[in-house]
Amino acid sequence: xxxxDIRMRGFTKRTPIKTLLSLIKVHSQLLxxxxxxxxxxxxxxxAQDINSPTNVPNFDRSAMDGYALDAESTFGASAxxxxxxxxxxxxxxxxxxxxxxxxxxxxxIMTGGPIPKGANxxxxxxxxxxxxxxxxVLEAVTPGKHVGQIGEDVKKNxxxxxxxxxxxxxxxxxxxxxxxxxxKVVRKPEVELLITGNELLKPxxxxxxxxxxxxxSVMLRPLIQRDGGVxxxxxxxxxxxxxxxxxxxxxxxxxxxxxxxxxxxxxxxxPTLVEELGELLVHGIPMRPAAPTGFGLxxxxxxxxxxxxxxxxxxxxxxxxxxxxxxxxxxxLMGGRSEEWPYRSKIVKLATKISSQIGRSEYVRLRxxxxxxFFIAAGGASILSSTTQADGFLLTDEESEGFAEGEEVRVWLxxxx
Amino acid sequence: xxxxDIRMRGFTKRTPIKTLLSLIKVHSQLLxxxxxxxxxxxxxxxAQDINSPTNVPNFDRSAMDGYALDAESTFGASAxxxxxxxxxxxxxxxxxxxxxxxxxxxxxIMTGGPIPKGANxxxxxxxxxxxxxxxxVLEAVTPGKHVGQIGEDVKKNxxxxxxxxxxxxxxxxxxxxxxxxxxKVVRKPEVELLITGNELLKPxxxxxxxxxxxxxSVMLRPLIQRDGGVxxxxxxxxxxxxxxxxxxxxxxxxxxxxxxxxxxxxxxxxPTLVEELGELLVHGIPMRPAAPTGFGLxxxxxxxxxxxxxxxxxxxxxxxxxxxxxxxxxxxLMGGRSEEWPYRSKIVKLATKISSQIGRSEYVRLRxxxxxxFFIAAGGASILSSTTQADGFLLTDEESEGFAEGEEVRVWLxxxx
Numbered sequence: 001x002x003x004x005d006i007r008m009r010g011f012t013k014r015t016p017i018k019t020l021l022s023l024i025k026v027h028s029q030l031l032x033x034x035x036x037x038x039x040x041x042x043x044x045x046x047a048q049d050i051n052s053p054t055n056v057p058n059f060d061r062s063a064m065d066g067y068a069l070d071a072e073s074t075f076g077a078s079a080x081x082x083x084x085x086x087x088x089x090x091x092x093x094x095x096x097x098x099x100x101x102x103x104x105x106x107x108x109i110m111t112g113g114p115i116p117k118g119a120n121x122x123x124x125x126x127x128x129x130x131x132x133x134x135x136x137v138l139e140a141v142t143p144g145k146h147v148g149q150i151g152e153d154v155k156k157n158x159x160x161x162x163x164x165x166x167x168x169x170x171x172x173x174x175x176x177x178x179x180x181x182x183x184k185v186v187r188k189p190e191v192e193l194l195i196t197g198n199e200l201l202k203p204x205x206x207x208x209x210x211x212x213x214x215x216x217s218v219m220l221r222p223l224i225q226r227d228g229g230v231x232x233x234x235x236x237x238x239x240x241x242x243x244x245x246x247x248x249x250x251x252x253x254x255x256x257x258x259x260x261x262x263x264x265x266x267x268x269x270x271p272t273l274v275e276e277l278g279e280l281l282v283h284g285i286p287m288r289p290a291a292p293t294g295f296g297l298x299x300x301x302x303x304x305x306x307x308x309x310x311x312x313x314x315x316x317x318x319x320x321x322x323x324x325x326x327x328x329x330x331x332x333l334m335g336g337r338s339e340e341w342p343y344r345s346k347i348v349k350l351a352t353k354i355s356s357q358i359g360r361s362e363y364v365r366l367r368x369x370x371x372x373x374f375f376i377a378a379g380g381a382s383i384l385s386s387t388t389q390a391d392g393f394l395l396t397d398e399e400s401e402g403f404a405e406g407e408e409v410r411v412w413l414x415x416x417x
Numbered sequence: 418x419x420x421x422d423i424r425m426r427g428f429t430k431r432t433p434i435k436t437l438l439s440l441i442k443v444h445s446q447l448l449x450x451x452x453x454x455x456x457x458x459x460x461x462x463x464a465q466d467i468n469s470p471t472n473v474p475n476f477d478r479s480a481m482d483g484y485a486l487d488a489e490s491t492f493g494a495s496a497x498x499x500x501x502x503x504x505x506x507x508x509x510x511x512x513x514x515x516x517x518x519x520x521x522x523x524x525x526i527m528t529g530g531p532i533p534k535g536a537n538x539x540x541x542x543x544x545x546x547x548x549x550x551x552x553x554v555l556e557a558v559t560p561g562k563h564v565g566q567i568g569e570d571v572k573k574n575x576x577x578x579x580x581x582x583x584x585x586x587x588x589x590x591x592x593x594x595x596x597x598x599x600x601k602v603v604r605k606p607e608v609e610l611l612i613t614g615n616e617l618l619k620p621x622x623x624x625x626x627x628x629x630x631x632x633x634s635v636m637l638r639p640l641i642q643r644d645g646g647v648x649x650x651x652x653x654x655x656x657x658x659x660x661x662x663x664x665x666x667x668x669x670x671x672x673x674x675x676x677x678x679x680x681x682x683x684x685x686x687x688p689t690l691v692e693e694l695g696e697l698l699v700h701g702i703p704m705r706p707a708a709p710t711g712f713g714l715x716x717x718x719x720x721x722x723x724x725x726x727x728x729x730x731x732x733x734x735x736x737x738x739x740x741x742x743x744x745x746x747x748x749x750l751m752g753g754r755s756e757e758w759p760y761r762s763k764i765v766k767l768a769t770k771i772s773s774q775i776g777r778s779e780y781v782r783l784r785x786x787x788x789x790x791f792f793i794a795a796g797g798a799s800i801l802s803s804t805t806q807a808d809g810f811l812l813t814d815e816e817s818e819g820f821a822e823g824e825e826v827r828v829w830l831x832x833x834x
Contacts (some may be wrong), residue, residue, distance in 0.1 A: 037621070038621070038635065039620055039621070039622065039635055039638065042639035043639065054528050054624060056492035056624070057629060057631070057799075058474075058624060058626075058629075059626070059627050061627075061799075063797060063798075063799060065680060070754050090683065092615060092656070092683075092684050093614055093615060093616030093627070093629075094616030094617070094627055094628060095615070095627070096626070096627055097615075108683070110683065110684055111680065111731070111732070112614070112616060112629075112731065112799070113730075114627040127731075148797065148799055151740060152797070152799075152800065153799060153800050153802050154802055160802075160805070161805065168831050168832055169635075169636045169637070169638075169639045169640050169832075170633050170636055170733075170737060170801060170804040170805050170831070171805050172636070172639075173632035173633070173635045173636035173733060173801055174632070174805050175804055176620040176621070176630055176631075177624075177629070177630050177733075177801060178624070178630075178631045179622065179623040179624045179630060181620075181621040196514075197510055197511065197529075198509060198511035198512070199509075199510030199511030199512075199529060200511070202597040203455065203456055203593040204454070204455070204456070204593070205596065206596040207471060207473070207475060207594075207595070207596045208475075208738050209475075209476075209513070210510070210512070210513055210531040211477075212473070212474060212475075212510075212529075212594070213593055213594050213595075213596060214593075215590035215591070215593050215594045217811065218455065218456055218586075218588035218589050218590045218591070218593045219586045219587055219589070220586070221456065222459035222460065222589075223586050239509070243797075248428070251745045263482060263528065266509075266525070266527065267509050267527055289653055314528070314529065315528070315529075316587075316590060316594075320587060321624060344761060355725070363790050380565065380569070382474075382478075382480065382529070382565055382569075382570060383569065384570055384587060384591050384594060385472060385570050385571055385577075385591055387587040388578065388585075388587050388591050414585050414587070415585055415586075
């Protein structure tokens with residue numbers, strides 16, 4: 001791709017969105033594994049199969065509060081023929097009762113307590129009437145009743161969880177239950193944000209004159225986290241070619257998002273720098289906003305692996321949509337997650353029509369009221385407040401002219417609960 | 418409630434689940450506000466209305482890369498009547514061009530650049546042909562074209578976001594755009610986990626003999642975080658009444674989860690301690706597992722506010738279901754969130770029947786395969802692996818006898834994407 005001719009000339013050619021998506025898929029390979037503490041592993045992706053080194057439990061235990069006894073010696077007990085058992089002691093979880101329970105004896109036992117020798121069943125506390133040191137048994141108990149057997153939860157050598165698993169709260173609890181301390185998970189992709197623009201002030205500063213606040217870093221930070229990335233650095237840089245070049249060359253990230261300077265203006269160094277340092281695979285897509293989005297690869301400072309670089313438009317709505325359509329997907333793929341959006345969706349009737357130009361996908365913001373979706377007209381790539389008014393969004397198909405009023409559409413709901 | 422009679426006797430009376438839920442609602446009041454940095458506020462609940470102190474942008478700006486000029490001087494331009502404009506300089510975002518643009522002059526301008534005096538429109542770069550220091554204009558431009566006006570995104574004094582708002586990535590970006598640095602959000606409920614049981618080892622230790630690993634703290638930690646709580650302490654304590662009493666008396670948390678020791682066994686100090694120190698509102702519910710769940714209030718070490726205390730069964734499946742049904746809800750209410758479950762749900766056909774005893778709600782774990790839900794028979798409150806095999810769960814109604822095979826049910830999906 002020759003870049004000399006695009007500055008101040010517009011995009012001569014736009015890459016179809018599908019092509020960009022498949023390039024992202026090809027280049028967003030699964031990252032290597034790292035070992036972390038199980039207690040910190042919820043939400044991570046398992047990078048190994050886990051076999052259990054042990055039975056859980058590793059002893060027969062009581063599933064109830066009650067009395068451990070020999071089941072056979074209760075046979076024949078009924079309301080008409082109550083049998084009396086001598087309570088010889090008690091055992092609570094974590095203790096061992098050493099003596100052997102004899103027929104006619106019972107051991108008071110708490111839920112989780114180890115079944116003593118000589119006993120093979122537990123009579124529930126509610127079904128026994130206590131008289132001094134004896135209990136009255138009014139019905140027979142079957143062998144094994146209320147006894148949790150060795151390995152009833154997890155069997156030794158059983159495959160507990162498989163590679164690729166998204167670890168949920170109960171999953172990491174099971175991993176801990178077999179005595180494991182650490183686990184191998186897919187490494188989190190490391191992300192650097194290069195926020196470019198001479199007009200930008202850092203978040204927290206006061207806008208004044210013709211200076212405006214960088215809001216993209218504020219917005220991208222939680223999105224990167226949601227998609228399993230870890231933000232290593234946020235750099236606010238002036239539109240100076242050498243400065244930008246140095247930062248790109250020195251990067252050790254897995255992925256760089258460069259916002260601003262991605263279009264065809266004279267200060268738009270992004271595309272030409274990527275081409276100079278590596279390979280500019282895509283520049284310009286048929287999507288509105290976010291048309292000046294770019295994607296490329298540059299050499300990493302470490303070894304062979306290449307750094308994925310996304311050129312995101314500086315306008316905040318463009319930046320949001322391009323992040324969500326492309327960068328988030330790349331991060332999720334590298335981290336071993338589903339490439340699909342994490343957003344919930346909802347089928348809703350359109351209260352207004354939506355026009356879209358054939359050959360271009362529109363990122364449409366929608367407000368939902370009484371199960372009807374209203375198009376938010378306050379358009380423009382720079383109108384960030386259009387996304388705060390919106391409950392969700394949709395992307396029109398490149399082949400579509402839009403939707404009629406009353407048509408049902410799938411709206412993707414911005415994160416919220 | 419008299420407790421002397423419940424030890425080793427079973428629950429004489431169970432509190433309906435609806436009653437427990439409404440007690441939770443009454444006692445889980447919204448917490449006070451705290452001021453935090455906007456960049457850290459994503460996912461928090463806004464505790465104030467926010468009015469914008471400024472216009473965004475605070476100057477007229479270009480919405481395109483192109484040429485700023487006086488629109489009227491382009492009137493009459495066409496392919497048959499091209500007009501030439503002299504390019505007098507350029508302006509990029511963050512710069513000010515001081516001179517006044519005269520009719521017949523054009524200023525090269527980048528997206529976001531301030532419109533100079535004398536100009537009221539921008540001609541897109543793609544529509545101008547450059548010849549040395551002149552551009553050829555082939556069509557007229559209307560006044561205001563591609564000009565983003567003062568306040569087009571946010572108007573000074575406009576209400577930006579209202580109290581109670583769940584802050585999304587774009588919301589905090591808009592807050593930053595108006596030059597705010599900090600924002601008041603609802604304080605996060607502080608939680609203490611008291612894990613009781615003489616048989617328990619800490620996560621990461623090796624199970625041996627009749628000792629087992631505490632898995633409840635591993636599982637509850639990410640759930641508490643999900644529900645907006647902050648885990649202040651995890652304490653593993655022996656079943657010693659004085660020790661437990663001291664920890665309850667000294668607590669400074671908003672909410673305590675005590676796991677284990679909640680039932681009617683002789684080592685079950687939880688219920689009687691809560692009654693002794695404060696008020697035991699509920700002990701025993703018609704839910705399986707999780708029947709020994711309790712809820713009460715004890716005085717806090719600070720001022721008037723009472724600490725909510727949940728007594729959760731030690732068995733992990735019971736602990737998970739009781740947390741999810743009751744504790745998570747309380748945390749969400751205190752933090753200003755929706756009391757509803759954060760889980761996604763799905764209507765699925767049952768591949769197997771589900772039996773439920775009238776008068777009791779069953780926490781049923783289900784595996785979903787080809788859009789059909791399979792009941793996971795490996796029941797029992799202690800079988801944690803039943804929840805790792807499951808994709809989701811449902812709770813049967815107290816009045817229901819269960820569901821027939823082929824019936825459609827709503828399954829709540831355990832967190833995953």
